[in-house]
Amino acid sequence: MNRQIKLAFIAVLVLAFAVGCATMNVEITPKAKLAYMFQMYNAQHEDYMNMAKMPNLTDAQKTILRAKKPVLETLQTLIPLYDTSIQAGAPSASTEQQIYNLLNQLQTMGG
Numbered sequence: 001m002n003r004q005i006k007l008a009f010i011a012v013l014v015l016a017f018a019v020g021c022a023t024m025n026v027e028i029t030p031k032a033k034l035a036y037m038f039q040m041y042n043a044q045h046e047d048y049m050n051m052a053k054m055p056n057l058t059d060a061q062k063t064i065l066r067a068k069k070p071v072l073e074t075l076q077t078l079i080p081l082y083d084t085s086i087q088a089g090a091p092s093a094s095t096e097q098q099i100y101n102l103l104n105q106l107q108t109m110g111g
Contacts, residue, residue, distance in 0.1 A: 010043050030091040041075050044106045
């Protein structure tokens, strides 16, 4: 139940952030995008770790874990790469989109 509350809270924050940005017509900075990426990655990683510690996983849960692991590993590489591109002054739009796609994929996998 605690995990569900955390995920619901994050979802509400993300929605509020998106609505706020839409109503203010303000461009989100690359550093703000990076912070969001780290926040979402950390929440998904925590969810993965909590599920992995469960003693009696169902076959469906094991399948979810197997699917999430390579996505999380890919994000472990891509998010720091995006950070480096920000530091260099040229954030990569393709890397940014790939990260968002992977984060969305994780969210739809369930848990």
